[in-house]
Amino acid sequence: MRDADWIDSTRQSYDTVADNYTDFTRAAMDRSPVARSFLDVFSTLVGMQGRVLDAGCGPGWVTAYLHDNGLEISGIDLSPRLIEIARTNHPEISFDVGSITELPVASHSLAGITCWWVLHHVPDSSLGTVMAQFSEKLEPGGYLLVGGHLGASTHTKTEGYGGLPMNVHMAKRPLEIFAELIESHGFVIDLQATLDPASKAPSLILLAHKALQTT
Template identity: 40%
Template sequence: MRVPDWIDETRISYDAVAGSYADMLRGRLAEEPFQRGILGLFAELVRGGGPVADVGCGSGRITGFLAGVGLEVFGIDLSPVMVEVARRDLPGLRFEVGSMTALDLADGSLGGVLAWFSLIHVPDGEVPGVLAEFRRVLRPGGVVLIGFHAGAGVRHLTEGYGGHPMNVYVHRRSAAQVAGWLGEAGFTVEGELVHRPDPKTEGAFVFARR
């Protein structure tokens, strides 16, 4: 089966920026109390429920945070170079190359799934399939947290993270839209939150349970 172009372009783009991405974001979570609080709530909801997958983990900074608060967590990323960086920076944790469109995980094997600003490059028509994968790998009662850029519209990103070339599309969505998709995928939505760190920026976070 042919891999869709958007998957190839996302992989190539993040391979190109992996080192700069890790350097630019390393330590940033320490300056973001809202995001730490949201991740802390996720940790409380999934604690004791089984392993947690950080899907689209990038350089592993969020995976490392969740491990630091006591979760049994591992990371999955489309970019092999990102996974190499994560393994280098966090050698005690597990990181794997994989796609959220076809997770190499057994049915009902996880207590939690985190998609932290990693669904943003997935086209609208592919999102239901990704959410079906998340539901498949979660145990009954398992929790998914999706973080994303709030708003509307699509932006074509041609460079980033130090000026390296990229070719990805960034999809902005409302919390209501993502919550609706989760409901259609068989989840029960338990919470929606919008964070406005400055007047021109919005991040949204949706919690749902299988």
């Protein structure tokens, strides 16, 4: 699948469901205190080291949480409607339309990147592109925090969030696949965890830092 195809279909889908999706995710931070604790760890590690980007920020709930933790953070998302909602709800934070396949920041300019429940929409053919972007845009020693669905299945999601039409790629991948992908792009994994492992919908969280350049 070409980048343009899944990017366009994902953008259109989330523009369609944006308002319902915003309502659905509004209390997500309260529903998952364990996941929230990883955001707190990320905040502590990044601290005042520099800029942070929330890649695939949606309506900005995670972005705002990290901003309230003291981080200098901005957000990007494919969906113009979700960005409009994020700007309305959090006018103190910079939000822009953008793709995780081409992050709109200078190389080695970020102290941290979060990508929270986003990568399941990225086909296998584009995962390397996304991870290469994360590596390129982070400064050496910068932190990457990834959260997402865990499993071993792929399908196309055709409706959601109140039965609205969607056309998005859905790939649940094993933790080992993410770990290998991250390490192959110059990252050192500091922490990896499975959330709700006994449930029908387990999740993963990976925290890694970009390896320091050696001479």
